[in-house]
Amino acid sequence: MAVSRRTFIEQLAVVGGLSLAVAGMEALGFGFASAQAAPPPLTGKGKGVRVVILGAGLAGMTAAYELTKAGYDCQVIEARSFAGGRCQTARKGFSHTDLIGHTQVCDFDEGLYINHGPWRIPYNHRSTLHYTKLFGVALEPFVNDNDAAYVYFQNGGGPLAGKRLRKGQLAADMRGYAAELMAKAAGKGGLDLPLSPADRDRFIGYLVSQGRLSPKSLAYGPTEGRGFDVYHGAGLDPGPGKLSAPFALADILSSDTWRALEPLGDHEQQLTMLQPVGGMDHLAKGFERHVGKLIRYDTEVQKLTQGAAGVEVFFTDKAGKSGSIQADYCICTIPLSVLQGLDVAVSAPFKAAMAGPAYAPVNKIGLQMKRRFWEEDHAIYGGHIATDIPGIDTISLPSTGWQGQKGVLLGYYAFGADAARISAKSPADRAAFAVAAGQKIFPEYAESFESAFSVSWHLTRYSQGGWAEWSDDARASAYPVLCEPDGRLYLAGEHLSYLGGWQAGAIESAWQQIAKLHARVNAA
Amino acid sequence: MRLLFASLALLTAAPAFGQDAGQTQFVTTCSACHQVTGQGIKGAFPALAGDPFVQGDADAVITTVLNGRGGMPSWKADLTDDQIAAAISYVRAAWGNTAPPVTAAQVAVVRARSAQPVVRSMQAH
Numbered sequence A: 001m002a003v004s005r006r007t008f009i010e011q012l013a014v015v016g017g018l019s020l021a022v023a024g025m026e027a028l029g030f031g032f033a034s035a036q037a038a039p040p041p042l043t044g045k046g047k048g049v050r051v052v053i054l055g056a057g058l059a060g061m062t063a064a065y066e067l068t069k070a071g072y073d074c075q076v077i078e079a080r081s082f083a084g085g086r087c088q089t090a091r092k093g094f095s096h097t098d099l100i101g102h103t104q105v106c107d108f109d110e111g112l113y114i115n116h117g118p119w120r121i122p123y124n125h126r127s128t129l130h131y132t133k134l135f136g137v138a139l140e141p142f143v144n145d146n147d148a149a150y151v152y153f154q155n156g157g158g159p160l161a162g163k164r165l166r167k168g169q170l171a172a173d174m175r176g177y178a179a180e181l182m183a184k185a186a187g188k189g190g191l192d193l194p195l196s197p198a199d200r201d202r203f204i205g206y207l208v209s210q211g212r213l214s215p216k217s218l219a220y221g222p223t224e225g226r227g228f229d230v231y232h233g234a235g236l237d238p239g240p241g242k243l244s245a246p247f248a249l250a251d252i253l254s255s256d257t258w259r260a261l262e263p264l265g266d267h268e269q270q271l272t273m274l275q276p277v278g279g280m281d282h283l284a285k286g287f288e289r290h291v292g293k294l295i296r297y298d299t300e301v302q303k304l305t306q307g308a309a310g311v312e313v314f315f316t317d318k319a320g321k322s323g324s325i326q327a328d329y330c331i332c333t334i335p336l337s338v339l340q341g342l343d344v345a346v347s348a349p350f351k352a353a354m355a356g357p358a359y360a361p362v363n364k365i366g367l368q369m370k371r372r373f374w375e376e377d378h379a380i381y382g383g384h385i386a387t388d389i390p391g392i393d394t395i396s397l398p399s400t401g402w403q404g405q406k407g408v409l410l411g412y413y414a415f416g417a418d419a420a421r422i423s424a425k426s427p428a429d430r431a432a433f434a435v436a437a438g439q440k441i442f443p444e445y446a447e448s449f450e451s452a453f454s455v456s457w458h459l460t461r462y463s464q465g466g467w468a469e470w471s472d473d474a475r476a477s478a479y480p481v482l483c484e485p486d487g488r489l490y491l492a493g494e495h496l497s498y499l500g501g502w503q504a505g506a507i508e509s510a511w512q513q514i515a516k517l518h519a520r521v522n523a524a
Numbered sequence B: 001m002r003l004l005f006a007s008l009a010l011l012t013a014a015p016a017f018g019q020d021a022g023q024t025q026f027v028t029t030c031s032a033c034h035q036v037t038g039q040g041i042k043g044a045f046p047a048l049a050g051d052p053f054v055q056g057d058a059d060a061v062i063t064t065v066l067n068g069r070g071g072m073p074s075w076k077a078d079l080t081d082d083q084i085a086a087a088i089s090y091v092r093a094a095w096g097n098t099a100p101p102v103t104a105a106q107v108a109v110v111r112a113r114s115a116q117p118v119v120r121s122m123q124a125h
Ligand SMILES: Cc1cc2nc3c(=O)[nH]c(=O)nc-3n(C[C@H](O)[C@H](O)[C@H](O)COP(=O)(O)OP(=O)(O)OC[C@H]3O[C@@H](n4cnc5c(N)ncnc54)[C@H](O)[C@@H]3O)c2cc1C
Pocket: A054, A055, A056, A057, A058, A059, A060, A077, A078, A079, A080, A083, A084, A085, A086, A087, A116, A117, A118, A119, A120, A121, A128, A299, A300, A301, A302, A333, A334, A335, A338, A362, A364, A457, A462, A463, A465, A466, A467, A492, A493, A494, A495, A500, A501, A502, A503, A504, A505, A506, B125
């Protein structure tokens, strides 16, 4: 029976677990990247056409940058006092007042920061990387996967519950056991593989190397790859050291820690991952250097009207003074969670579609630690601690400032109901919660803690949520409506992409909408 | 989670058991935005106290809580039918609201009608 590569991979995923399937995919050279790698060429006329852009986030600034280059006359209206929207970074002096009225001023030491919004750029987001390169935004690796990082699950069962485990050891064990089962079955012809005998042997060879199995018995056992209880070294003592013993398969399964092995399964989570040196907002600042002069800051849009001849946008500035701007077209990048509540003149179906997605509750907290104990005492350099402590989910260690004195780590990155629950606390109580949770994993946590800065995106003015979440229903009904203009109004932003919650979604959505607008202007 | 529920329940004066569970659910999941007073935050989070929608058609309220809408998150991936019924029953009867409770069975019917939840992985974005 002939078998397609895809079918083979799917079977691998079924019998061997996702990581094997992913490894298989990579071996066979599958690769996907965000669809657009460069802005649309806007050739033809654009000169003097007035476009008012609502929101100076990445979608708005992308539109402003590209349209201005093509000769359009752009103005950007931004409610915040800075450009970037969700692309922001907290460092000393950064102030955040949420919708509840809690004000925090970041008090980290000079040079330290937390990316409380976007923090990483996957190599396959070629649109985002187009602009980091264009604007000379220096990048460095973001450690998205670290074998030394701990996994701490407290809610499962068995002897591994509530223990901190090294991710690499868990991964070695799960890979080893899965490979052993498959290799033994394949050896006996038990898998009914659609392969020639020679290929079957190659496949078993692959499983032996993947799982570090004994080539003879095909059994999984202690291996160097899993690590040591006593590290090998010089002379006779420690000499060869002492290999660590695998966890029992049943213990890993009942502890639920195997769930933490998933991240690289997602396309957007694959390596290499990058981050701007010094904070994600350097990407926003790159745009701002070019389009900053077009932005009217501290100006909140309240209302939009449109007619056959153009649009009019009504706003209020910081001093409470209202005004309006007229233009030929409008590109609106205000998140739908916010736009819903504004007075926008659109058709009834368009208005109804705007209620389509729901925005995700998302929490992050940065914790400044006076000592980099995770590096010094635990040999963990960057990467994520996966945990099932409700409201924490992930603790991430900084991919910068290696071996310095202090560091800011991400104390939680939580979504949904747990994020909503923790966000009801005061900022001080959120920090106390985060520190107490981290203390379960690192004994040095509480004594090293110095200061915190937390953001709950669903409580953040002008964002009201981390990102749009589309149900299948809303994707099918509302989403296509919003991707088309309503009269002279074009929407853009991460919410109008399948790269939701990524900067690439904002950028590529803007590219798509300006291409449509430009085609219309040129057809006229 | 369960521990937290227990400790919160101790802190609140207990009316009928059902309403108590509902209040706990509301305080835990909903109050960050709608506030414990049910008054919300003007311009961002609507008041549920005195809100005709909340006290109106039960299916419409259930749909809103399951699917979300704009800044109102979708709860179908996070909360069980029981939890959603408890929270909705609470907001329909608290702060002077006077609508009848909803049952988990009613939530289940609406849930079956609507699309599957977005699948969340441990690491996103
Ligand atoms: C916690 C978190 C983690 C993330 N992680 C990553 C990541 O690692 N990598 C990645 O690539 N992406 C990540 N993202 C997603 C990324 O931040 C967004 O997709 C992107 O920044 C959205 O850009 P946008 O232009 O569509 O919207 P926004 O940035 O929200 O821009 C909208 C703009 O409109 C303005 N505005 C709102 N209301 C008004 C009004 N009434 N009048 C005038 N202006 C108004 C806002 O102030 C804002 O500037 C993350 C997001 C969050 C929240």
